[in-house]
Amino acid sequence: MEPEVVLQVKNLKTYFTTSKGTAKAVDGVDFTLHKGETLGIVGESGCGKSMTSLSLLRLIPSPPGKIVDGEILLNNKDIVTMKEDELRKVRGNQISMIFQEPMTSLNPIIPVGEQIAETVRLHQRLSRKAAWQKAVDLLELVGLPSPEKRAKQEPFQLSGGMRQRVMIAMALACTPEVLIADEPTTALDVTIQAQILELMKDLQKQIGMSIIFITHDLGVVSEVCDQVAVMYAGQVVEHRSARDLFNSPLHPYTQGLLASLPKIHENQEELQTIEGAVPSPYDYPAGCRFADRCQHARAICRAEAPVLEAVGGTESKVRCFMYTEKWETAAEEEEVLCP
Amino acid sequence: MFLFIVKRLVQIVPVILGVTLVVFLIMQMVPGDPAAILAGEGASQETIEQYREDLGLNRPVLQQYVSYVGNVFQGDLGNSLKNKQPVLDEIMLRLPITMELAFYSILITIVLGLGAGIISAVKPYSIRDVSVMVIALLGISLPSFWLGLLLMYVFSVKLHWLPVAGWDGPLNIILPAVTLGLGGAAIVARMTRSSMLDVIGQDYIRTARAKGLKEHFVIYKHALRNALIPVITVVGLQFGSLLGGTVLIESVFAINGLGRMIVDAIRTRDLPMVQGGVLVASLVFVFVNLLVDVLYRAVNKRIDLN
Numbered sequence: 001m002e003p004e005v006v007l008q009v010k011n012l013k014t015y016f017t018t019s020k021g022t023a024k025a026v027d028g029v030d031f032t033l034h035k036g037e038t039l040g041i042v043g044e045s046g047c048g049k050s051m052t053s054l055s056l057l058r059l060i061p062s063p064p065g066k067i068v069d070g071e072i073l074l075n076n077k078d079i080v081t082m083k084e085d086e087l088r089k090v091r092g093n094q095i096s097m098i099f100q101e102p103m104t105s106l107n108p109i110i111p112v113g114e115q116i117a118e119t120v121r122l123h124q125r126l127s128r129k130a131a132w133q134k135a136v137d138l139l140e141l142v143g144l145p146s147p148e149k150r151a152k153q154e155p156f157q158l159s160g161g162m163r164q165r166v167m168i169a170m171a172l173a174c175t176p177e178v179l180i181a182d183e184p185t186t187a188l189d190v191t192i193q194a195q196i197l198e199l200m201k202d203l204q205k206q207i208g209m210s211i212i213f214i215t216h217d218l219g220v221v222s223e224v225c226d227q228v229a230v231m232y233a234g235q236v237v238e239h240r241s242a243r244d245l246f247n248s249p250l251h252p253y254t255q256g257l258l259a260s261l262p263k264i265h266e267n268q269e270e271l272q273t274i275e276g277a278v279p280s281p282y283d284y285p286a287g288c289r290f291a292d293r294c295q296h297a298r299a300i301c302r303a304e305a306p307v308l309e310a311v312g313g314t315e316s317k318v319r320c321f322m323y324t325e326k327w328e329t330a331a332e333e334e335e336v337l338c339p
Numbered sequence: 340m341f342l343f344i345v346k347r348l349v350q351i352v353p354v355i356l357g358v359t360l361v362v363f364l365i366m367q368m369v370p371g372d373p374a375a376i377l378a379g380e381g382a383s384q385e386t387i388e389q390y391r392e393d394l395g396l397n398r399p400v401l402q403q404y405v406s407y408v409g410n411v412f413q414g415d416l417g418n419s420l421k422n423k424q425p426v427l428d429e430i431m432l433r434l435p436i437t438m439e440l441a442f443y444s445i446l447i448t449i450v451l452g453l454g455a456g457i458i459s460a461v462k463p464y465s466i467r468d469v470s471v472m473v474i475a476l477l478g479i480s481l482p483s484f485w486l487g488l489l490l491m492y493v494f495s496v497k498l499h500w501l502p503v504a505g506w507d508g509p510l511n512i513i514l515p516a517v518t519l520g521l522g523g524a525a526i527v528a529r530m531t532r533s534s535m536l537d538v539i540g541q542d543y544i545r546t547a548r549a550k551g552l553k554e555h556f557v558i559y560k561h562a563l564r565n566a567l568i569p570v571i572t573v574v575g576l577q578f579g580s581l582l583g584g585t586v587l588i589e590s591v592f593a594i595n596g597l598g599r600m601i602v603d604a605i606r607t608r609d610l611p612m613v614q615g616g617v618l619v620a621s622l623v624f625v626f627v628n629l630l631v632d633v634l635y636r637a638v639n640k641r642i643d644l645n
Contacts, residue, residue, distance in 0.1 A: 054545075061540075088551040088553065089551060091548070096549065097546075097549045099545070099549075105542040105546045106543055107546070107561050108543070108565065108641065109564055109565060109640070109641075110560075110561070110564075119550045119551070122551055123551065154640055154641070156641050
């Protein structure tokens with residue numbers, strides 16, 4: 001039986017209106033998150049991953065940002081149209097978030113225990129004392145040594161890894177259904193990174209939550225994710241299981257990304273790159289957004305925008321003409337045009 | 340913390356030396372002979388000399404200074420040249436008045452400044468924000484003596500709501516305190532606004548919102564306390580210019596405070612009186628600064644005072 005769907009994002013569009021025009025940071029994103037699953041959202045800087053994750057809790061700085069279209073269904077309730085007070089009950093309670101920068105994401109002048117206890121008091125109506133005890137327990141759960149003492153300390157007295165543990169403790173305080181982790185390990189060094197990932201996997205098993213893991217690190221994805229959504233220029237271009245994605249990437253962009261990884265068993269002089277640059281979010285090309293950097297591009301790619309569709313009756317979805325019937329027709333037409 | 344306070348108190352000694360030296364030298368350079376002024380117009384040269392002798396003004400400047408400083412450290416600020424009364428007594432009579440004025444002024448500065456700053460920062464670039472900031476700009480630009488006269492004209496002369504001048508009831512405090520406090524309030528408002536805007540853009544405010552906190556909790560618990568750190572410094576500095584402002588405002592509103600005492604003493608070249616007044620004002624400023632530093636540390640434990 002198919003596990004139940006916790007979160008479904010449909011055609012999400014988040015635009016930023018500035019003096020330079022409209023930046024389409026998130027431009028029609030679709031994905032589905034099942035219970036207990038870890039979904040990785042990957043892509044390079046500026047492709048819209050962080051903006052997607054912030055949109056899920058409507059934390060986009062507004063103005064200039066705005067969710068202009070789409071649905072974010074949490075257990076079939078749409079977050080986009082929710083009222084403020086209803087939304088506040090979702091935030092930190094049903095969906096919580098861990099941010100990229102543990103150094104700046106905690107309030108510098110409030111003891112970390114209080115920052116956790118505050119969330120607990122807010123959503124669970126515990127007394128001050130009980131909430132504090134819960135905060136200490138949570139700190140212990142995330143493996144912070146001497147949690148009683150640490151809870152009373154302020155962020156500047158903690159190391160980066162400890163702060164990220166505090167962030168995780170805070171996010172888990174109300175046992176959320178969905179945890180959004182926006183590059184939670186990027187600012188940490190590699191050993192701490194491994195510890196934090198291990199911790200998140202453990203806690204996921206204990207609590208049974210679903211995780212959306214935002215990262216640009218494919219190594220991390222292969223370690224923790226069940227499903228992967230690859231983003232490019234504000235859209236999802238490939239969405240499938242992590243195993244399939246790493247074994248046989250479909251979208252030329254995903255292929256390029258995987259090819260650019262350094263290979264441990266080969267002697268490489270230079271790393272492979274994807275030629276060209278990401279198009280500006282102010283002015284996306286009319287057709288496929290990757291066409292200008294794609295080796296396979298044909299006339300149809302520049303004329304028409306591909307949609308994200310399932311490939312040949314499988315679960316895998318990709319946004320590319322190569323896997324549609326149009327592709328062969330396009331090839332024949334091209335031969336006619338330039339024999 | 341204790342060590343820090345002791346250290347700061349010891350630093351008062353060089354402050355006293357510096358302040359007295361500067362005032363002493365300036366008063367020596369100012370034209371006008373105190374002996375001649377005291378002897379009155381048309382007094383004979385002999386009478387003037389007699390005064391000079393009595394006041395010890397014929398001694399070398401350095402000797403005068405050293406003996407003055409020696410007395411200061413024993414708590415003796417000397418006697419007024421004019422009425423021969425101890426300077427300290429006169430100061431003790433007038434200091435509370437000035438302190439009361441300063442207290443209410445700084446209260447207006449803080450309450451009005453913080454309030455306006457927060458209102459502006461919560462909705463930046465809105466009509467509310469722009470109008471508050473335009474008023475604040477006016478508040479900074481208007482000289483306080485002019486503003487004082489204007490307020491006096493409107494509220495006392497035209498509307499008869501408040502007394503024109505003097506210091507004999509709570510109503511008397513309002514106009515001078517408002518006059519003195521407004522300029523500071525404008526500066527504090529601008530500082531609060533920019534500091535709040537800076538803090539509201541920080542990652543930890545996003546974290547606070549992501550927890551599901553209500554917006555006013557986000558603003559008052561998470562943003563304001565962080566934003567106050569630079570504001571406290573500005574308020575401390577404002578207190579300094581406020582003390583300077585009392586000199587003008589006490590004259591405008593005919594209040595017998597320390598500021599007016601100093602002005603009168605300068606006019607009659609009453610050197611010990613000027614010295615004493617300036618010295619006490621400086622000491623008040625030093626203590627306020629100490630208080631600011633201690634407060635600073637209380638708000639932000641990252642600051643290591645030692």
